[in-house]
Amino acid sequence: MIEDPNILLGLLVGGMVLLLMAAIVLLVREYASDRLERRVLATVGVEAVTRSGSAAPFGAFGRLLQGIGARIRSKSSLYSEDDLLALETMVAASGLNPNRVLPMVLGAKMLLTFLVPSIAVLYGLVARLTGMQFLLLVSLTLPIGLLGPDWILHFVRKPYVAALRRGLPDALDLLVICTESGMGLELALEQVAREIAVSNKAISVALTKLLDELRVLPDRRDAFDNFGRRSGIDGFRRLAAMLGQTLQYGTPVAEALRSVAADLRRDRMVQLEAKCTKLPALLVLPLIVFIMPALFVVLAASPILRVLDTLRLMAHGHH
Numbered sequence: 069m070i071e072d073p074n075i076l077l078g079l080l081v082g083g084m085v086l087l088l089m090a091a092i093v094l095l096v097r098e099y100a101s102d103r104l105e106r107r108v109l110a111t112v113g114v115e116a117v118t119r120s121g122s123a124a125p126f127g128a129f130g131r132l133l134q135g136i137g138a139r140i141r142s143k144s145s146l147y148s149e150d151d152l153l154a155l156e157t158m159v160a161a162s163g164l165n166p167n168r169v170l171p172m173v174l175g176a177k178m179l180l181t182f183l184v185p186s187i188a189v190l191y192g193l194v195a196r197l198t199g200m201q202f203l204l205l206v207s208l209t210l211p212i213g214l215l216g217p218d219w220i221l222h223f224v225r226k227p228y229v230a231a232l233r234r235g236l237p238d239a240l241d242l243l244v245i246c247t248e249s250g251m252g253l254e255l256a257l258e259q260v261a262r263e264i265a266v267s268n269k270a271i272s273v274a275l276t277k278l279l280d281e282l283r284v285l286p287d288r289r290d291a292f293d294n295f296g297r298r299s300g301i302d303g304f305r306r307l308a309a310m311l312g313q314t315l316q317y318g319t320p321v322a323e324a325l326r327s328v329a330a331d332l333r334r335d336r337m338v339q340l341e342a343k344c345t346k347l348p349a350l351l352v353l354p355l356i357v358f359i360m361p362a363l364f365v366v367l368a369a370s371p372i373l374r375v376l377d378t379l380r381l382m383a384h385g386h387h
Contacts, residue, residue: 232271236307237329237332
C-alpha cells in the first residue's frame with residue numbers, strides 16, 4: 069500500500085483529471101459524429117443516417133455510461149421530469165444529440181457522484197486525517213462529482229450559444245428576403261439554412277431541425293415550441309412564439325419576421341451600449357497594472373538618472 073499521502077494525492081488528482089478528459093473526449097466525438105451525420109444526410113438521405121447513427125461506436129466506457137444513464141432515466145426517481153427536461157435542454161442547446169448524450173451525462177453524474185467521494189474517503193483513511201479535515205475533504209469533492217458533467221456541458225455550450233446569438237439577426241434578414249420573394253415558410257427555412265451554413269453552422273443546424281419537425285409533427289406549434297426550447301435563448305423563444313401566433317391568426321410571415329429582426333437588432337445595440345458603458349471600469353485594472361508603470365518609467369526615469377549622476381559627481385568632487 070502507498071504510505072506517502074502526497075503520492076496518493078497525485079494519483080487521485082490524476083485519476084479525476086483522466087475521468088474529466090474522457091468525458092470531454094466523448095462529447096467531442098459526439099459533436100463530430102453529429103457533423104458527420106449531417107454531411108451524410110446531405111449526400112445519401114435520412115434512412116442511411118438513421119441506420120449508421122444507431123450503431124455509432126463510443127467505446128466500452130461510453131456504452132457503460134449510456135447503459136447507466138438509460139437505466140436512471142427510465143426507472144430511477146433520482147431526477148424529476150423537470151430536472152431531466154432542464155438537462156435535456158442544456159444538452160440540446162450545446163448542439164449535441166440529447167437522445168444519445170443525455171444518458172451519457174446521467175451515467176457520468178452517477179459514476180462521479182460515487183467515485184469522487186469514494187476516492188476522497190480512501191485518501192482520508194490512508195492519510196489519517198482528523199475528523200474535521202476528513203469532513204472538509206469529502207464536502208469539497210462531492211460538488212465535483214455532482215456538477216462535473218454540467219461544467220463540461222457549460223464549457224461546450226458557450227461557443228454554440230454565442231454563434232446562435234450572433235447569427236440569428238442575419239438569418240431573420242434572409243428569411244424576410246425569401247418570404248417577400250414569394251417563398252413559403254418551409255422553402256424559406258431550407259434556403260436560409262443552406263445559404264448560412266458556411267458562415268454560421270449552428271444557425272443552419274437549428275433551422276434544419278426546425279424544418280424537419282415542421283415536416284414530421286402533426287401540429288406545427290409543437291415544432292415552434294421545441295425550436296424555442298432547444299436553444300435556450302430569448303431571441304429564439306420570441307421567434308418561435310411569433311411564428312406560432314402567425315400560424316394561429318394568419319398574419320403575414322414577412323411582416324412578423326421583419327418586426328422580430330428589428331427588435332433583435334435593437335436589443336443587440338442596447339447590449340453593445342451597455343458593454344461600452346462598462347468599458348471605463350474594466351480598463352482601470354489594465355491601466356494601473358500595465359500602462360502606469362510604463363508611463364512612470366518613461367517620465368521619471370530620465371530625471372532620476374540625472375539626479376543620480378549629479379550625486380555621483382558631487383561625491384567624487386568631495387573626495
